[in-house]
């Protein structure tokens with residue numbers, strides 16, 4: 001092995017640096033999935049009857065479904081009876097202020113670079129921190145409330161604004177949508193709720209940070225974001241988990257609902273534990289994310305940087321119902337070692353003059369395998385609808401794989417669909433050329449990959465673009481040779 | 482500056498270089514000529530540290546250090562620059578970013594403060610003017626879609642920015658028009674100093690009229706078979722390499 005390869009190998013063997021476990025006392029139900037567990041969760045959260053009914057209906061439907069098998073990923077089916085569906089850090093009451101939160105949890109978020117304490121908060125970003133199944137803190141709440149923005153944990157929203165939750169819950173992703181959406185609808189524990197009132201351009205970035213801590217738990221969060229007429233919000237989501245030998249299931253549902261002239265920009269930097277270099281452990285990330293451009297001239301923009309998880313399976317989608325509505329999907333997905341990803345998007349054009357853009361950048365390294373799967377559907381009323389798709393894959397080394405599966409359905413002859421796809425390889429000659437100018441191999445790889453992902457990174461809020469770039473470099477270390 | 486002794490190197494178990502001896506002193510310009518496939522590019526790649534080639538025996542000393550111990554990036558930081566015969570394209574990586582990263586890697590190595598984008602732009606502007614290169618090339622992806630001549634001039638522009646102690650130019654004159662040849666030569670001559678050396682690989686005596694070498698060597702089948710002064714280049718232009726056949730035949734006969 002050459003020195004270069006050796007160095008890269010060592011770097012790649014370095015530990016997942018977010019993999020620590022926090023020692024907190026938790027309230028956890030015994031593993032198992034049944035109606036009693038669902039009633040327990042609902043009771044524990046003081047939910048109104050209609051919500052329990054929603055859960056039970058979803059569960060009844062779930063029992064009729066079998067796990068999906070069409071995706072191009074291979075994994076041991078998670079044993080749903082071995083998972084605990086509720087784990088909450090033990091605390092007397094819901095904390096009234098940050099001071100009442102378990103210092104261990106605060107320290108965890110500090111360590112992750114997400115300060116929750118008043119004096120250290122991120123300027124311009126409001127954070128909702130979700131620890132295992134529950135939201136432990138939301139920053140900047142007063143400032144947001146003064147503007148009329150509702151940004152709180154899902155459970156809190158159920159208590160304080162049940163009418164809003166009831167009006168929108170399940171309207172974009174019905175419980176009948178798919179196996180994991182049905183499961184989530186039955187057992188979801190917490191998540192974030194956002195409502196931006198008419199005409200308000202939310203000046204703060206809203207951010208939720210998900211952390212799975214307890215062993216043998218699943219994380220089933222539910223996010224619901226509503227932008228009323230003319231409103232705008234930029235929402236960010238970050239995720240990490242401790243390093244564990246067994247696989248943990250993360251099956252979230254995210255629903256976006258956008259009224260006339262409103263816009264939601266949703267960015268994800270997903271860094272769940274990917275498993276070790278032999279493929280042991282890691283998160284199964286089976287998420288249903290969908291946005292409805294219900295109003296005319298509404299817009300949804302998904303940006304995702306996916307570097308973590310053992311198996312990722314998700315398709316953030318847009319249903320473009322309003323006339324002149326716009327859907328965008330910008331994605332960077334990276335698979336290294338034995339990671340697998342089957343990801344992409346669905347753009348469903350229903351209204352007139354609807355437009356969508358898909359920019360997908362897939363990077364495979366090690367023995368990673370990934371598939372871009374995208375559906376562009378033009379409904380019969382989608383007069384003059386347009387889609388542009390660009391799908392680029394980059395391979396590092398010769399043991400990885402990249403696949404592109406675009407599906408196109410058009411029922412309107414005036415609709416136009418364009419698709420471009422490229423595959424490139426970082427060659428040893430490129431690395432050598434950089435080395436010859438004095439640039440180290442590590443810097444060369446990260447610059448080349450950074451250049452490859454530029455169109456997506458520039459869609460991220462600035463500080464997250466920097467984070468994403470760093471994350472990518474760390475995840476890639478050791479992948480060339 | 483550089484001393485190569487009995488160097489054997491190749492790839493896939495096959496030697497391409499079969500016993501090279503060469504010494505380059507500070508301030509000297511050496512030219513290497515020789516037929517296609519004789520190993521000229523291989524020599525330049527081995528000196529620059531391309532790991533696609535294995536050195537099977539021999540030594541290379543550069544400024545008193547064992548060059549073969551150093552990685553390619555360390556050699557570059559130690560002042561070795563190779564203008565590639567076939568510059569590599571990197572889509573999505575801008576020429577500007579590439580060069581600024583390279584210049585700053587070298588400055589960091591020398592303990593100098595790094596240049597920000599503005600300082601670098603100023604420096605680049607001056608050097609591009611010297612190479613009469615279109616400033617737009619700086620913002621394009623590295624070498625992607627550059628014409629053959631633009632690629633070669635971009636290599637010289639990089640050399641002008643990095644100011645190497647030992648510049649190796651692998652057929653930088655091939656594919657250049659007359660004006661470009663003059664510009665490139667001017668760039669190389671501007672770099673010449675008593676403490677810097679140049680190794681020119683070329684097929685044409687014309688380049689050597691602009692950059693006058695101290696020595697000319699002929700490489701054939703992985704060996705230096707003749708060395709002489711600048712007049713050897715003119716002679717080769719006249720005779721070609723046919724005489725090599727006789728020579729190897731003669732050797733075999735012995």
Ligand SMILES: Nc1ncnc2c1ncn2[C@@H]1O[C@H](COP(=O)(O)OP(=O)(O)OP(=O)(O)O)[C@@H](O)[C@H]1O
Nearest residue numbers: 492497515516517518519520521522523524533566
């Ligand atoms: N990476 C490689 N793999 C296999 N063979 C190689 C490789 N590099 C060089 N060779 C072979 O080694 C020999 C010398 O090649 P080299 O490129 O050094 O020649 P050159 O003298 O530079 O020729 P030219 O004048 O055409 O540029 C050729 O036969 C070539 O095919």
Ligand SMILES: [Mg+2]
Nearest residue numbers: 521522523566
């Ligand atoms: Mg050559």
